[in-house]
Amino acid sequence: MLSTFKLIRRISVYVKKYRSKLVLAFLFSMIGALMNMVVPDIIRRITDTIAAGLNSSIDASAVIRYSFIALFMMAGGFVCIFLQNALLPLVSQLMSRDIRNDMNRKIDRIPLSYFDVRPNGDTLSRVTTDVDMFANAVTNNISGIISSIVTIIGISLVMFSINVILTFTLMALSIVFFMFNTFLMKKSQPYFHSQQHLLGAVNAKAEEAISGHLIIKSFGGEQETRQSFSESNNKLAQDAWHSQFISGMMMPIMNVGGQFSNVAVVLAGAFLMLHHHSGITIGMIVAFVSYSRIFASMLTNLSQCISSLQPAIAATNRILELMDVEEMTEANTPKTLDKVKGHITFSDVKFGYVKDKIIIHDFSADVKAGSKIAIVGPTGAGKSTVINLLMRFYELNGGKILIDGVSIADMARNNLHEFIGLVPQDIWTFEGSIRDNIVYSTEGISDNKLNDVLEASGLVYFVSAMPEGVDTVINEQSNLSTGQRQLITIARAMVKDPPVLILDEATSSVDTRTEKLIQAALDKLMAGRTSFIIAHRLSTIQNADLILVMKDGDIVETGKHDELLALNGVYADIYRSQFDTK
Amino acid sequence: MKTIIRNIRGKEWFLVAGALLFTAAQVKLELLFPEYLKDITALIQSATIESGKLLTLCWQMFAFVAGALICALLTVLCVAISSSHITARIRQSVFNKIMDFSLEEVAKFTTPSLITRCTFDVMQVQMFISTAPAMLIRSILTGVMATIGIWGKHIIWTSITGGTVALMLALLSLLILFLTPATMRVNKLTDRLNKISLEHLTGLRVIHAYNAQDYQQEKFDSVNNSLADTNIYINNRMALMYPIITLFTSLTTLLIYFSGVFILRSSEASHKLHTFSNMIASATYASQAIMAFLMLVFLMMMLPRMIASLRRISEVLNENIKIQDGGGVIVSGNDTGKVEFRNVSFRYPGAVNDALSGITFTVNPGQTAAIIGSTGSGKTSILNLIPRLYDVSGGEVFVDGFNVRDFKLNDLRERLGYVPQKAILFSMSIADNIGYGDNSRFKPTLENIKEAAEVGQASEFIEQQEAGYDTEVQQGGKNFSGGQKQRLTISRAISRNPEIYIFDDSFSALDFKTDKILRAKLRETAGNATIIIVAQRISTIRNADKIIVLDKGRIAGTGTHEELMSSCQIYREMAESQSISQ
Incomplete structure (x- = not known):
């Protein structure tokens, strides 16, 4: 957590661009508050003028003059407050837009290790909810705090100028009520926490039960689940009314406090009027009644704004936390390659996801351009690690990976990625046309080329059956099967046409018949390219030039199919369990 | 609304009644204030001030204020207790209903939506019922009473108040109505922004691999910008709201006093004092009336969200559950564990085509049966029909020799051991x-x-x-x-x-070796129990007593591995692609 001061300094970077608008907003806010404040005082003068003329004749011209001043003030207040209310949200929206943009760019520069150990929802809520909270705080709370303070100070001055005794009476009472409420709020904190806690428990139970509906049904767990839910729910109901009661009390107490002050002011004024030297007029009392209302409401407003600032500060902290995550290192003066053949060398590679827990020890291998490398191993053996290293998603703890003789650590990541086509294990398509999903960020793809790819990837029949062909928009609802989506990711790599290819379980979700159809396409795709293949089914990789066998994170065996079988180790074990005839 | 009322029980009716009563009393007491103010002004302005009378008034006023506070607190107490219990009951009934749902209803609503309905929507309702009814009563009573209070005073003052209130309400309603489409657009854009951010996070590896950072940024930018633009558009107009309220409140007071001058001028000398105090009381009533109507406006703004939540809750509560208990059966020994499908067809609700048709097969007690087929061929659909997670569209399913529809649901499911995908x-x-x-x-x-x-x-x-x-x-x-x-x-x-094991592709995350040991041990332990397995790998199922090959919802072949290898082309192709040969 950053201190509030530091927080403001950090955020001020975003304020800079809109400084002038912000200053204007504050200016208008002050002028508007002052103008609105004067109105009751003018009305006081009107009342007094009328009261003075009650027994003789009323000075109508004075009343008219005062009315015009009041009208002017009201109109001025209207304009100023409107401008303030328009400007502040404008600034906060523009700022949050900038912050979001920066966060989105930041995500691309944060090492993948950050996201691999965190739920996406965490990052997502920083980009969306937290920024919203920040914007709301700027729009509502900050402006609320400023206008309350301006009004409170201004009103105090005006009131003092009218009558000191009445002002003290009013202030003392307001402050007593205000403190009482603050005390209540403090007292109520534990109730709120316990309510939040119980509510969280109930919601978590609901979520779990609804997600596990299928199991609850098939195992007859309805009764049990219902009971456990009802226990938490009743506990919540028993507890919730405490915090509701306390939070519900605040408003009436502040309201009554306002009325109480009103009565007190009226009475104090009335008694003062009995002493003819006090100089109190009926108009003053009327004005004080208005002021006491404004004063009380501004105090409430101020305390509400300050207390609801807390979550916003926490949200801003979460935003800055993401912004402060250490970025991926790039070489200072990167070597740029225009073209590569795909000759990859692993030289004494050491790596561990956790620094002091090295899992790959001194791995070396020379992969000739155009050869086919397979990575096999049981589930959880860390087969994707090699991919993570080759793509430089993770940094090595020792050794080097070279592409055409250049260490990938000396290249810019973008440059490295130009040469590699990745079909990842997690199928990723997005809401957009099939064309956008396949062509993606590759530039200069003609329709002819796209058609060739559709043909080769076996997508052509499916695409032609879609209502708008290749321009059909696909999304979650469009009922694409996992297999079809996987084909799209394969087609995406085909379009990119890179010298190095990585297929991470690229056909795991395609059924065996379709797999057979596209295997030919994949073979064609792999021809002449350095390809890394991760596969469950050994049948697809028996003819690989090099097989890396992984277990518990490390590469335990390397060699060709026959050599590995002869070793009679891990590979032979897996092979036998898969091709076992009995 | 009916949903809420239906969930109010016994003593809560008293609490609700109490809350309404206390609110009414509170409003009545609060409205006495202007009358007292009137009396006091009259007292002060009169030639001789009787301080004894003033003191009496003073104590009475304090008593009324204290009374108002007590009423307010009692209201809050009643509301807190009743609303938390009513909410708990609504939450429980939503939860219970969801637990009673069959898969069909869950699929219709979708799991995330059901979770939202059981958590967020219920909380919305709670927030509403704990604030709205008291606010509504309060504002209506205040409005009515203030109107009555002002009514007898003077026709001009009455019409001034009525006119400004009407004009202000019209302006605010117009503003809100006018902005509704934009508010809806903001919701849509927020969803879209969420979606794009999530897409970015899930696709990080692909984005890096394809150097598509700018591509994603562009997408994000366009939504982010339109979100900011729409928010600014709304804010610019909403900025009018608060100044309008301030302006109209002040304006009403000013107009009453201004017109007061002329009314007083034309009134008789003996009535002047009375009219003057009436004027001051009218101004106070007017501001109370305005406040009351403002509260109504805020309630109206809360209403749409609340109605949406309530509707979503009642949709759940009013849903007809398709799958209900049968009459119950008494299973006798011989057929225990037998599963039979007779010419079964099945179509998902709302789908155009049958997911299954003409499915007929029998699995005898103690047998292991396997269902194999490409993705989307209907394997899971067959399994869903056995525990009656869905009902058949045509034909019949028998377990232990009885139609599954005749079983009590729990009795049926007790016999099954279901392992979902x-x-x-x-x-x-x-x-x-x-x-x-x-x-x-x-x-x-x-x-x-x-x-x-x-x-x-x-x-x-x-x-x-x-x-x-x-x-x-x-x-x-x-x-x-x-x-x-x-x-x-x-x-x-x-x-x-169980009597019958059902495995829906439950071995896919296991490596081949574990898969094999598990199956061997299972067959041993299961004894005379029937095992039905859906699988992708032929190695998993090749030893099954009966293999059912599915293709596009129809049975393409039934038999043992050896039989199918010679008779079923689809099966042979699958086996060949997985390198399994005889």
């Missing part, structure tokens, strides 16, 4: 997870649970845990790997000691 675990101990479910025939002891884990190949990693079988499973089973979760769910089915 997705491993679902609950946040309770490992032992409780494995022994999960209501089983009137049999409650597994810890010994049984350990045996089940042994067969399910889970005992090794469970015992490695510090707390062993007491280890808490985190929500969603986050503290276990995919393969471990799958083994736990398999153990859960085993501990149930």
Whole structure:
């Protein structure tokens, strides 16, 4: 957590661009508050003028003059407050837009290790909810705090100028009520926490039960689940009314406090009027009644704004936390390659996801351009690690990976990625046309080329059956099967046409018949390219030039199919369990 | 609305009535204030001030204020107690109803939506019922009483107040109506922004690999910009709201005083004092009336969200559950464990085509049957029909020789050990997870649970845990790997000691070796129980007594591995692609 001061300094970077608008907003806010404040005082003068003329004749011209001043003030207040209310949200929206943009760019520069150990929802809520909270705080709370303070100070001055005794009476009472409420709020904190806690428990139970509906049904767990839910729910109901009661009390107490002050002011004024030297007029009392209302409401407003600032500060902290995550290192003066053949060398590679827990020890291998490398191993053996290293998603703890003789650590990541086509294990398509999903960020793809790819990837029949062909928009609802989506990711790599290819379980979700159809396409795709293949089914990789066998994170065996079988180790074990005839 | 009323019980009616009564009393007391103010002004302005009378007035006023406070607090108390209980009851009935849902209803609403309805929507309703009714009564009573109070005073003052209130309400309503489409657009854009951010996070590897950072940024930018623009558009107009309120409140007071001058001028001398105090009271009433109507406006702004939430809740509560208990059957020995499909067809609700048609097969007690076919061929649909998670569209399904429709649902499901494709675990101990479910025939002891884990190949990693079988499973089973979760769910089915095991592709996350050992042990333990397996790998099912090959919802072949290799082309192709030969 950053201190509030530091927080403001950090955020001020975003304020800079809109400084002038912000200053204007504050200016208008002050002028508007002052103008609105004067109105009751003018009305006081009107009342007094009328009261003075009650027994003789009323000075109508004075009343008219005062009315015009009041009208002017009201109109001025209207304009100023409107401008303030328009400007502040404008600034906060523009700022949050900038912050979001920066966060989105930041995500691309944060090492993948950050996201691999965190739920996406965490990052997502920083980009969306937290920024919203920040914007709301700027729009509502900050402006609320400023206008309350301006009004409170201004009103105090005006009131003092009218009558000191009445002002003290009013202030003392307001402050007593205000403190009482603050005390209540403090007292109520534990109730709120316990309510939040119980509510969280109930919601978590609901979520779990609804997600596990299928199991609850098939195992007859309805009764049990219902009971456990009802226990938490009743506990919540028993507890919730405490915090509701306390939070519900605040408003009436502040309201009554306002009325109480009103009565007190009226009475104090009335008694003062009995002493003819006090100089109190009926108009003053009327004005004080208005002021006491404004004063009380501004105090409430101020305390509400300050207390609801807390979550916003926490949200801003979460935003800055993401912004402060250490970025991926790039070489200072990167070597740029225009073209590569795909000759990859692993030289004494050491790596561990956790620094002091090295899992790959001194791995070396020379992969000739155009050869086919397979990575096999049981589930959880860390087969994707090699991919993570080759793509430089993770940094090595020792050794080097070279592409055409250049260490990938000396290249810019973008440059490295130009040469590699990745079909990842997690199928990723997005809401957009099939064309956008396949062509993606590759530039200069003609329709002819796209058609060739559709043909080769076996997508052509499916695409032609879609209502708008290749321009059909696909999304979650469009009922694409996992297999079809996987084909799209394969087609995406085909379009990119890179010298190095990585297929991470690229056909795991395609059924065996379709797999057979596209295997030919994949073979064609792999021809002449350095390809890394991760596969469950050994049948697809028996003819690989090099097989890396992984277990518990490390590469335990390397060699060709026959050599590995002869070793009679891990590979032979897996092979036998898969091709076992009995 | 009916949903809320239906959930108010016994003593809560008293609380609700109490809340309304106390609110009314409070409003009545608060409105006495202007009358007292009137009396006091009259007293002060009169030639001789009787301080004794003033003191009496003073105590009376304080008494009324205190009375108002007590009423307000009692209202809050009644509301807090009743609303938290009513909410708990609504939440429980929503939850219970969801628990009664069959898969069909869950699919119709979707799981995330059901979770939102049971959590967020219920909270919305609570927020509404704990604030709205009291506010509504308060504003209506205040409005009515203030109007009555002002009515007798003077026709001009009455019409001034009426006119300004009407004009202000019209302006505010117009503003809100005018902005509704934009507000809806903001919701849509926020969803879209969420979606794009999530897409960015899930696709990070692909984005890096394809150097598509700018491509994604562009997408994000366009939504982010339109979100900011729309918000600014709304804010610019909403900025009018507060100044309008301030302006009209002040304006009303000013107009009353201004017109007062002329009314006073024309009134008789003896009536002047009375008219003057009436004027001051009218101004106070007017501002109370304005406040009352403002509260109504805010209520109206809350209403649409609340109605939406309530509607979503009642949709759940009013949903007809399609699958209900049958009359019940008494199973006699011979057919225990037999599963039979007779010319079954099935279509998902709302789908255009049958997912299954003409499905006929029999699995005899003690047999192992396998269902194999490409993705989307209807394998899971067949399994869903056995526990009656869905009902057939045509034909009949028999378990233990009886139509599944004749069973009591719990009785039917007690006989089955179902392992779904997705491993679902609950946040309770490992032992409780494995022994999960209501089983009137049999409650597994810890010994049984350990045996089940042994067969399910889970005992090794469970015992490695510090707390062993007491280890808490985190929500969603986050503290276990995919393969471990799958083994736990398999153990859960085993501990149930069912007549029929149903495995829906439950071995996919296991490596070949574990898969093989598990199946061998399972067959041994299962004894005379029937096993039905859906699988992708032929190696998993090749030893089955009966293999059913599905193709596009129809049976393409039935028989043993050897029979199918020679008779069924689809099966042969699958086997060949997986390098299984005879």
